[in-house]
Amino acid sequence: MATLIKKRRFVADSWQLLECAADGALPEVTDTGAVIVPLALWRARRDALLARGHAIGVWLDSGESAEDIAADLNHFAVVAVSFPTLSDGRGYSTARLLRERHGFTGELRAIGEVRRDQLLFLERCGFDAFALRDDQDAEHALEAFEEFSEAYQVSVTQPVPLFRRRASSGPAA
Amino acid sequence: MYVYDEIDQRLVDERVAQFRDQTRRFLAGTLSEDEFRALRLRNGLYIQRHAPMLRVAIPYGLLTSAQLRKLAHIARTYDRGYGHMSTRQNIQYNWPRLEEVPQILAELASVQMHAIQTSGNCVRNTTTDQFAGVADDEIVDPLVWCEMIRQWSTFHPEFTWLPRKFKIAVNGSRADRAAVEVHDIGLHAMRADNGAVGFKVLVGGGLGRTPVIGHVIREFLPWQHLLTYLDAILRVYNRFGRRDNIHKARIKILVKEYGPERFREEVEAEWAHLKDGPATLIPEEIRRLESRFTRPQYLQQPGAEAALERQLAADRAFAKWHQRNVFPHKQPGYAAVTLSLKRTGVPPGDITAGEMDAVAELADHYSFGELRVTHEQNLVFADVRKADLHALWRTLRPLGFATPNIGLLTNIICCPGGDFCSLANAKSIPVAAAIQQRFDDLDYLFDIGELDLNISGCINSCGHHHVGHIGILGVDKNGEEWYQVEIGGNQGRTGHGVGASLGKVIGPSFARAEVPDVIERLIGCYLEYRDSEAERFIDVVHRIGHDPFKKSVYASVAKVAAAEPA
Numbered sequence: 184m185a186t187l188i189k190k191r192r193f194v195a196d197s198w199q200l201l202e203c204a205a206d207g208a209l210p211e212v213t214d215t216g217a218v219i220v221p222l223a224l225w226r227a228r229r230d231a232l233l234a235r236g237h238a239i240g241v242w243l244d245s246g247e248s249a250e251d252i253a254a255d256l257n258h259f260a261v262v263a264v265s266f267p268t269l270s271d272g273r274g275y276s277t278a279r280l281l282r283e284r285h286g287f288t289g290e291l292r293a294i295g296e297v298r299r300d301q302l303l304f305l306e307r308c309g310f311d312a313f314a315l316r317d318d319q320d321a322e323h324a325l326e327a328f329e330e331f332s333e334a335y336q337v338s339v340t341q342p343v344p345l346f347r348r349r350a351s352s353g354p355a356a
Numbered sequence: 357m358y359v360y361d362e363i364d365q366r367l368v369d370e371r372v373a374q375f376r377d378q379t380r381r382f383l384a385g386t387l388s389e390d391e392f393r394a395l396r397l398r399n400g401l402y403i404q405r406h407a408p409m410l411r412v413a414i415p416y417g418l419l420t421s422a423q424l425r426k427l428a429h430i431a432r433t434y435d436r437g438y439g440h441m442s443t444r445q446n447i448q449y450n451w452p453r454l455e456e457v458p459q460i461l462a463e464l465a466s467v468q469m470h471a472i473q474t475s476g477n478c479v480r481n482t483t484t485d486q487f488a489g490v491a492d493d494e495i496v497d498p499l500v501w502c503e504m505i506r507q508w509s510t511f512h513p514e515f516t517w518l519p520r521k522f523k524i525a526v527n528g529s530r531a532d533r534a535a536v537e538v539h540d541i542g543l544h545a546m547r548a549d550n551g552a553v554g555f556k557v558l559v560g561g562g563l564g565r566t567p568v569i570g571h572v573i574r575e576f577l578p579w580q581h582l583l584t585y586l587d588a589i590l591r592v593y594n595r596f597g598r599r600d601n602i603h604k605a606r607i608k609i610l611v612k613e614y615g616p617e618r619f620r621e622e623v624e625a626e627w628a629h630l631k632d633g634p635a636t637l638i639p640e641e642i643r644r645l646e647s648r649f650t651r652p653q654y655l656q657q658p659g660a661e662a663a664l665e666r667q668l669a670a671d672r673a674f675a676k677w678h679q680r681n682v683f684p685h686k687q688p689g690y691a692a693v694t695l696s697l698k699r700t701g702v703p704p705g706d707i708t709a710g711e712m713d714a715v716a717e718l719a720d721h722y723s724f725g726e727l728r729v730t731h732e733q734n735l736v737f738a739d740v741r742k743a744d745l746h747a748l749w750r751t752l753r754p755l756g757f758a759t760p761n762i763g764l765l766t767n768i769i770c771c772p773g774g775d776f777c778s779l780a781n782a783k784s785i786p787v788a789a790a791i792q793q794r795f796d797d798l799d800y801l802f803d804i805g806e807l808d809l810n811i812s813g814c815i816n817s818c819g820h821h822h823v824g825h826i827g828i829l830g831v832d833k834n835g836e837e838w839y840q841v842e843i844g845g846n847q848g849r850t851g852h853g854v855g856a857s858l859g860k861v862i863g864p865s866f867a868r869a870e871v872p873d874v875i876e877r878l879i880g881c882y883l884e885y886r887d888s889e890a891e892r893f894i895d896v897v898h899r900i901g902h903d904p905f906k907k908s909v910y911a912s913v914a915k916v917a918a919a920e921p922a
Contacts, residue, residue, distance in 0.1 A: 277595075
């Protein structure tokens with residue numbers, strides 16, 4: 184099981200992540216336990232999933248959009264976004280849209296190719312949970328959050344851009 | 357020159373520390389080759405044919421003499437004593453040692469420089485007109501806006517893993533010296549009737565294997581909205597640009613697939629959410645950035661014009677140099693001077709550490725301690741007193757920087773090619789050298805007049821061959837190096853009012869030894885057909901088409917199948 188970082192701390196992961204089979208067949212869902220289901224399963228068995236009486240999470244593949252679940256967000260305690268490769272950056276936009284446009288306030292979890300050196304930017308885009316890849320050096324991973332102490336842009340963690348903060352703190356030094 | 361504040365400096369310092377740690381982890385074996393590759397590429401570090409290559413950003417082309425001395429020091433200490441000015445206002449070192457790169461970055465940070473996002477699939481160094489802020493045809497000084505974009509793009513949380521690299525260029529003059537029509541985003545800074553600054557926004561231009569002229573998606577974007585609009589474009593691209601095929605991943609392919617109109621609608625729909633949000637620019641920030649740019653203290657120069665006229669009349673060689681390498685300045689009594697790095701026998705854009713030091717000293721003496729690098733791989737002293745031009749010229753000549761060829765055929769844009777680059781199919785530097793040798797007669801060069809000749813060693817088009825009036829592309833045929841020739845390209849709107857255009861291949865490719873002959877035939881054809889000296893090569897191509905040029909080349913060149921001599 185991957186190491187889970189939540190809000191910059193290591194935590195035990197109580198969620199089970201379900202995946203479709205390689206041929207696209209939907210996974211079976213047991214009666215107990217909190218599960219994070221693929222979007223396809225949510226779409227196919229929505230009522231059954233809600234009737235289980237357990238917390239529900241959904242995960243989006245990198246080609247799936249925030250809009251696909253925007254209307255359902257109140258059902259989810261967790262939304263996970265998958266990074267199939269290090270270089271597939273779509274999930275960064277997905278996360279910002281979920282937070283900034285659709286107002287999702289639950290756990291937003293990065294899954295897949297999640298590596299130490301992405302953590303800070305993922306966090307700035309709104310992720311607060313990170314299923315770190317098994318081969319990553321967990322011991323030092325939290326240091327990645329501290330590598331940059333400031334940022335120019337608007338982000339989920341800093342909604343006021345640096346230039347506005349500079350302007351309100353008086354003339355430049 | 358923009359002077360960092362404490363935060364700008366801190367971010368660059370933190371990047372050095374981060375990269376030092378990444379390198380340490382890689383060398384210790386705890387960071388995989390693949391992972392390190394993706395990370396080092398964001399710091400301009402490629403593994404090349406012979407050694408790593410480090411690309412250092414020269415943001416929008418501006419350098420101080422102190423920074424140039426540091427670049428010289430780096431060339432001398434960590435490399436083989438020279439650097440290569442690229443076509444994107446960067447400098448490249450071809451022989452650094454991986455273990456020493458963190459130290460090089462620390463040296464750079466000590467003079468407010470960096471290699472952030474000079475490669476990788478992220479927003480690259482923003483480029484602009486080398487005469488920004490001084491050109492007499494300027495409408496808006498683009499420098500403040502370039503710095504604004506530099507800050508916005510630096511460590512952008514959302515857009516560092518784009519489908520492909522992303523290049524933004526800004527132009528603020530009547531002529532387009534920034535080639536904005538062939539960038540992922542091109543911005544033409546302009547003024548509304550009331551004087552307010554705004555931008556014409558182009559997207560989807562680019563060179564590479566699928567050259568495209570950009571499309572205008574907004575005629576006038578008020579300056580306040582610059583960053584939110586850029587965010588909107590980048591978000592549409594980041595979400596919907598193709599990632600399944602590296603050759604179809606640039607934004608130009610998405611714009612083509614959607615069509616410019618639908619692409620515009622997508623951007624506008626996204627922008628509707630971002631517009632007037634916190635990233636909307638405020639006048640205080642523009643004033644703050646302006647105040648952090650050092651500006652020359654110009655002085656009145658009484659009598660300078662008359663004295664210069666006398667010198668020009670008395671000295672023909674000086675007059676030739678003045679005609680080609682001196683550019684008009686908006687400030688009376690001053691001029692901008694291009695130092696040609698295109699002398700025969702030296703790879704275009706290469707400059708030694710000793711030359712960098714010499715140029716730094718001249719910049720201190722003649723141009724307020726500042727200089728620029730150009731996308732044509734030359735250097736510019738932007739603020740030279742007209743009274744000093746003759747003295748500067750005499751100083752530049754023995755250094756080899758006074759070749760009067762700016763805008764002429766031998767001012768060749770050329771990538772490093774197969775001599776250095778692992779992507780190249782063919783060498784480009786020896787081709788440039790052979791052409792420069794063939795056209796070494798100055799009177800003939802001047803007679804031919806303005807002509808852009810660009811050479812790329814492969815389809816990645818770093819030598820911008822698609823927008824050369826004559827473009828040469830190195831191709832691989834069964835393991836042999838051949839050269840395709842295009843004519844009719846143009847990098848951007850010029851004084852003659854012609855916009856950017858893409859060259860078309862004239863026919864089958866040539867062996868390296870044939871290339872100078874081919875160029876000579878093309879020139880011969882041009883001279884035969886031009887209606888006056890004012891009609892440039894590119895104008896004639898546009899007027900009469902390709903056929904006469906093809907005929908003169910293929911009817912005359914004996915196809916030499918044998919391998920060309922080294």
